Amino acid sequence: MKYTPEQIINDPFLNKGTAFTQAERNQYGLNGLLPPAVQTLDQQVKQAYAQLKTKPTDLAKRQFLMTLFNENHVLFYKLFSEHINEFMPIVYDPTIADTIENYSALFVNPQNATYLSIDDPDHIESALKHSANGRDIRLLVVSDAEGILGIGDWGTQGVDISVGKLMVYTAAAGIDPSQVLPVVLDVGTNNEALLNDDLYLGNRHKRVYGPKYRSFVDQFVTTAEKLFPNLYLHFEDFGRSNAADILNEYKDQITTFNDDIQGTGIIVLAGLLGAMNISKQKLTDQVYLSFGAGTAGAGITSRVYEAFIEEGLSPEEAKKHFYLVDKQGLLFDDMSDLTPEQKPFARKRSEFANADALTNLEAVVKAVHPTVLVGTSTVPGTFTESIVKEMAAHTERPIIFPLSNPTKLAEAKADDLIKWTDGRGLIATGVPAANVDYQGVSYAIGQANNALVYPGLGLGTIASTAKLLTDSMISAAAHSLGGIVDPDQPGAAVLPPVSKLDQFSQTVAIAVAEDAVKHGLNQKPIKDAKQAVANMTWQPEYRPLPDSLEMDLGE
Numbered sequence: 001m002k003y004t005p006e007q008i009i010n011d012p013f014l015n016k017g018t019a020f021t022q023a024e025r026n027q028y029g030l031n032g033l034l035p036p037a038v039q040t041l042d043q044q045v046k047q048a049y050a051q052l053k054t055k056p057t058d059l060a061k062r063q064f065l066m067t068l069f070n071e072n073h074v075l076f077y078k079l080f081s082e083h084i085n086e087f088m089p090i091v092y093d094p095t096i097a098d099t100i101e102n103y104s105a106l107f108v109n110p111q112n113a114t115y116l117s118i119d120d121p122d123h124i125e126s127a128l129k130h131s132a133n134g135r136d137i138r139l140l141v142v143s144d145a146e147g148i149l150g151i152g153d154w155g156t157q158g159v160d161i162s163v164g165k166l167m168v169y170t171a172a173a174g175i176d177p178s179q180v181l182p183v184v185l186d187v188g189t190n191n192e193a194l195l196n197d198d199l200y201l202g203n204r205h206k207r208v209y210g211p212k213y214r215s216f217v218d219q220f221v222t223t224a225e226k227l228f229p230n231l232y233l234h235f236e237d238f239g240r241s242n243a244a245d246i247l248n249e250y251k252d253q254i255t256t257f258n259d260d261i262q263g264t265g266i267i268v269l270a271g272l273l274g275a276m277n278i279s280k281q282k283l284t285d286q287v288y289l290s291f292g293a294g295t296a297g298a299g300i301t302s303r304v305y306e307a308f309i310e311e312g313l314s315p316e317e318a319k320k321h322f323y324l325v326d327k328q329g330l331l332f333d334d335m336s337d338l339t340p341e342q343k344p345f346a347r348k349r350s351e352f353a354n355a356d357a358l359t360n361l362e363a364v365v366k367a368v369h370p371t372v373l374v375g376t377s378t379v380p381g382t383f384t385e386s387i388v389k390e391m392a393a394h395t396e397r398p399i400i401f402p403l404s405n406p407t408k409l410a411e412a413k414a415d416d417l418i419k420w421t422d423g424r425g426l427i428a429t430g431v432p433a434a435n436v437d438y439q440g441v442s443y444a445i446g447q448a449n450n451a452l453v454y455p456g457l458g459l460g461t462i463a464s465t466a467k468l469l470t471d472s473m474i475s476a477a478a479h480s481l482g483g484i485v486d487p488d489q490p491g492a493a494v495l496p497p498v499s500k501l502d503q504f505s506q507t508v509a510i511a512v513a514e515d516a517v518k519h520g521l522n523q524k525p526i527k528d529a530k531q532a533v534a535n536m537t538w539q540p541e542y543r544p545l546p547d548s549l550e551m552d553l554g555e
């Protein structure tokens with residue numbers, strides 16, 4: 001394909017805006033298509049940051065940043081990487097939830113995403129091909145948007161979670177933005193508000209389930225694998241009835257990852273290991289209670305359980321440490337509506353004198369005395385003062401992770417948890433939380449969000465050319481985050497700070513790549529996993545336009 005000068009300026013992968021040098025303006029026919037001044041990338045970054053600062057709300061800031069992204073990827077990522085701590089909550093969770101809820105009304109640009117419709121499976125291949133436009137796609141994030149964060153079903157509007165997750169991959173781990181593709185599978189929506197909204201941009205019918213749905217997903221997976229043979233396929237925010245089934249179907253065949261199940265499992269395990277470093281306790285002495293045992297809750301439980309086994313417990317011994325609470329209360333093995341992921345951790349009624357009364361969190365906390373309480377229930381405010389105080393009465397360092405996103409759905413707020421536990425709580429939240437000052441100590445609150453690990457995990461897996469993503473690689477990722485925080489500092493956080501996300505993403509990536517190579521999963525020869533990760537890491541800086549670029553200067 002030949003480019004016209006205009007097309008270069010309008011292609012976010014090529015555009016440098018005012019940073020095109022005079023020589024480039026001469027070569028590519030850009031004279032007069034830009035203001036005369038030639039700026040450096042740093043000058044552009046400063047100017048864009050100043051403009052961002054004039055925006056009154058986080059949503060307005062996000063829209064400004066997305067406009068920048070649509071115009072110029074290098075500038076967007078340079079700006080993002082210089083302000084990672086400040087921009088994460090704007091580009092990603094929690095502000096991303098607002099943009100998903102308002103996607104159709106705010107729509108201006110498809111942002112190089114691919115929109116696949118269950119009503120039009122014949123166009124899966126051409127749509128993926130045309131979106132990739134000849135790019136070497138190595139990483140694809142796909143969502144069917146049935147379970148966006150904790151806000152439910154958002155149909156086509158969920159495309160923004162694929163876009164947003166990919167932005168974090170690049171900002172955190174330096175995945176080349178020209179090698180990624182965000183995809184939404186529009187299989188309908190059960191969100192009545194969307195179905196009745198004139199502006200809604202997705203398919204206007206109920207969500208399709210069953211064989212037709214699965215065959216659509218399969219057609220998508222097969223086609224994507226065919227078109228992009230070196231693909232790392234990331235699934236995000238699928239519903240509870242599909243997420244684990246889909247992962248189980250493909251995880252032993254292709255390099256694939258479910259963020260809500262596996263990514264969340266890694267970050268929570270890493271947070272628990274961080275908590276153990278602080279409390280000097282043993283992981284295998286903990287009593288673990290999951291409140292909300294859906295995709296994330298069951299995924300985390302399974303990962304932490306595996307860690308107990310790795311530390312030497314037998315499966316029977318390990319299982320005794322885990323309790324799942326869902327809508328029914330404590331999950332018992334005689335319940336007819338357990339998911340396959342819940343079943344292994346369901347308890348026997350005979351273990352309790354008052355089993356039939358264990359239908360709410362408070363009763364279960366009283367009965368089992370958890371030392372770890374993880375919330376993935378989507379029900380805000382459920383870690384109440386009396387529940388937390390009851391838990392804290394029976395353990396020296398209560399570990400409490402209210403993880404439901406976005407902010408409005410969190411089971412508790414960090415400052416309340418610090419107060420209610422008299423500063424003894426080891427707390428992490430799903431969205432960023434400010435330090436909590438309590439009785440002369442400043443408590444740093446870790447962010448137990450899968451965004452702290454999925455970028456490094458993906459980079460390490462892709463760089464190592466691993467043919468599968470294994471439990472061993474996942475475990476390596478979870479164990480790699482130790483040693484960054486000083487656990488003996490008063491008020492230390494259980495996880496490293498987001499401000500260092502770009503640094504520790506490299507640490508995670510190297511640990512994952514080394515594990516893959518150690519187990520012979522690499523498809524291409526790799527001498528040095530660390531070097532392979534470094535070679536794969538993209539930097540936001542202007543490069544010469546490709547030699548292969550052919551110009552149509554109309555002369």
Ligand SMILES: NC(=O)c1ccc[n+]([C@@H]2O[C@H](COP(=O)([O-])OP(=O)(O)OC[C@H]3O[C@@H](n4cnc5c(N)ncnc54)[C@H](O)[C@@H]3O)[C@@H](O)[C@H]2O)c1
Pocket residue numbers: 147148149150151239240259260264267291292293294295296297325326327328375376377378379403404405406409429430431448449450451
């Ligand atoms: N921090 C993170 O990295 C992270 C990662 C994944 C998910 N999450 C959050 O976890 C939450 C759940 O996500 P998911 O993908 O597991 O959703 P899901 O729908 O698969 O699971 C939610 C579970 O909570 C249960 N639940 C609903 N009401 C309840 C109640 N009153 N009491 C007890 N349980 C109840 C549901 O029955 C379901 O099993 C979301 O808010 C999501 O944002 C956070």
Ligand SMILES: O=C(O)C[C@H](O)C(=O)O
Pocket residue numbers: 093148149150237259260404405449450451
């Ligand atoms: O998207 C996030 O912020 C984390 C997680 O994947 C979620 O679904 O909540």
Ligand SMILES: [Mn+2]
Pocket residue numbers: 149236237259260
């Ligand atoms: Mn998610």
